[in-house]
Amino acid sequence: MMTEDQSKSQQGSSRRSFIKTSALAAAGFMIVPRHVLGGKGFLAPSDRLQLAGVGAGGKGESDIALIYKGGKTDVAFLCDVDDRRAATSRKNFPRAKYYKDYREMLDKEHKNIDAVSVSTPDHTHAQIAMAAMQLGKHVYVQKPLTHDIYEARKLTEAAQRYKVVTQMGNQGASGDGVRRLREWYDAGKIGKVHTVYCWTDRPVWPQGIAWPSGKAQVPKELDWDLWLGSAPYKDYVDKLVPFNWRGWWDYGTGALGDMGCHLVEPPFRVLNLDTPYEVECSVGSVYVDEFRRGYFPESCPPSSHVTMRFKKTNKTKGDVELHWMDGGIKPERPEELGPNESFGDNGVLFIGTKGKMLCETYGMNPRLLPLSRNAEDKTKVTIARVPGQEDGHYAQFAEASILGYGKMELSSPFEIAGPLTETLLIANLAIRGVDVQRRNANGDVSYPGRDMKMLWDKVAMKVTNFDEVNQYVKREYRQGWSLGA
The missing domain is CATH 3.30.360.10 (Dihydrodipicolinate Reductase; domain 2)
Incomplete structure (x- = not known):
């Protein structure tokens, strides 16, 4: 049979053990995978934005680099139909997995992608952006948003329907x-x-x-x-x-x-x-x-x-x-x-x-x-004012994507x-x-x-x-x- 002092000692040890266990559990909660915490499109505060860049050359090259520069962003995937155009981005982000067909990339990697940058010719903007939004991915799309009026209307509706962060690449909107x-x-x-x-x-x-x-x-x-x-x-x-x-x-x-x-x-x-x-x-x-x-x-x-x-x-x-x-x-x-x-x-x-x-x-x-x-x-x-003005347009998108839909005002949402x-x-x-x-x-x-x-x-x-x-x-x-x- 325990003495009173032994009982008090064990109770104190149990309480300390509980507090320690609770603290560890709380710390562990912060790094639970985002899909467990909040479903698709949700980022835990400790996470970094996993970006896929479709159109990796020309304007796409600078778009990807500036979203990355905006902070808390990893360029995880690159996609371009022209290996020549993608060469510099592939050199700048050697750990990014490379694809030629965005459909294959989204099909195979959608669980590992949080946001997609679309910097392709006008006639392909809408299909790429829509496919990404339907998977719950935030999208940054170069101007003009689409090639057709119908496409612009549908992307605008989809952004609200799928509750994703959106930004068009008219960076002067943040100036x-x-x-x-x-x-x-x-x-x-x-x-x-x-x-x-x-x-x-x-x-x-x-x-x-x-x-x-x-x-x-x-x-x-x-x-x-x-x-x-x-x-x-x-x-x-x-x-x-x-x-x-x-x-x-x-x-x-x-x-x-x-x-x-x-x-x-x-x-x-x-x-x-x-x-x-x-x-x-x-x-x-x-x-x-x-x-x-x-x-x-x-x-x-x-x-x-x-x-x-x-x-x-x-x-x-x-x-x-x-x-x-x-x-x-x-x-x-x-x-x-x-x-x-x-x-x-x-x-x-x-x-x-x-x-x-x-x-x-x-x-x-x-x-x-x-x-x-x-x-x-x-x-x-x-x-x-938007810090960084035109460059801040990209940082704004990255930050809003990390916070999640509806948590932050953007300069050019859909x-x-x-x-x-x-x-x-x-x-x-x-x-x-x-x-x-x-x-x-x-x-x-x-x-x-x-x-x-x-x-x-x-x-x-x-x-x-x-x-x-x-x-x-x-x-x-x-x-x-x-x-x-």
Whole structure:
């Protein structure tokens, strides 16, 4: 029989043992695998983000590197259809397992992937992102979000349905410039905006040309069929990969897709715009010779001027007219600018009832007009800044993915990026509609057909006054490929 002192000693030992065991259990709980803790898409606080990069060269190379740089990220998998393009990323991340087909990677490795970066040609964004989201993976997708309007709508819906963190790669959305423009506007510095001009010197790749004749040898490092993905099959041609695909409708979205997400982002954010209800368009002509205009419907035009009209918002007094200009077309120089003050080859001009303001690509270098107003400006900083600005766009995605869906605000989640992308693609509908007009003009493709006006129904997702162009709202995928939505 134990004495009283022995009993007290054993009780103390038991209590110490219980506390020690409980502490160990608690410590052990912190490193339980994430799938045990919270299901798919959940990361324990002690975990690192396991990233898969689809599209490992060019912009994909920098996207992967900057998400990694953002912290607590391991580049676990790399995927690219072209071994040449992936070479640097494979060298930078030698422990990452390499695939050519994203479908095989997701099928075999989905349990080991937390987030996917998609930096491929426009026509493959949606299928890759959707496949990842359906597996509960967070996604960072390069701009434009998608190739088609239908795809943009479906990705926006899927992000909410699958409860995953999303970010589009328009890094200017995280910059100080857009926030400063918002602060000026909310402070009433230029009154109520009624007109906006966005312009770019793009395209800097060939557009308004005929598809190359003949075919070339496919490089041994490139899987051409995988590169084509959902696009119609065509024989490989030189100089399409890795850059000039942007000027062909089967793969790219032209100057609007390339630069629109950087230049239309500021007015979208400052004025709380949604998709337009009316679009007018004119495009530049290409001449085969001095007598005949060329007709190249597979290629985006060399220049365009698109006018979009948006309904009144809580930030405007009435409807807003936004002009998009590319191919070197620019708006009239503001009279408030001095003769030696730069207007820029890429920029945005806001015209309000009490003044004007201007910025460059990504919302950079924001300034009030005339420029003398900036030296005396005392507008307070009221909107939180993203540390690192454009680079911080990537860190923001990495951090939000670690915290989990709904735990942190992002600069360009699909709920914002989706409608912005839809707007640019609606404008592209009008551009493509010009070619449809020419095709329908008694079969005479020399008919100018260089302008049109289009009415857009957002709910029905269709043009209501020119049905022929609705074929481009949702394109037909090549057999064997689907969006999976």
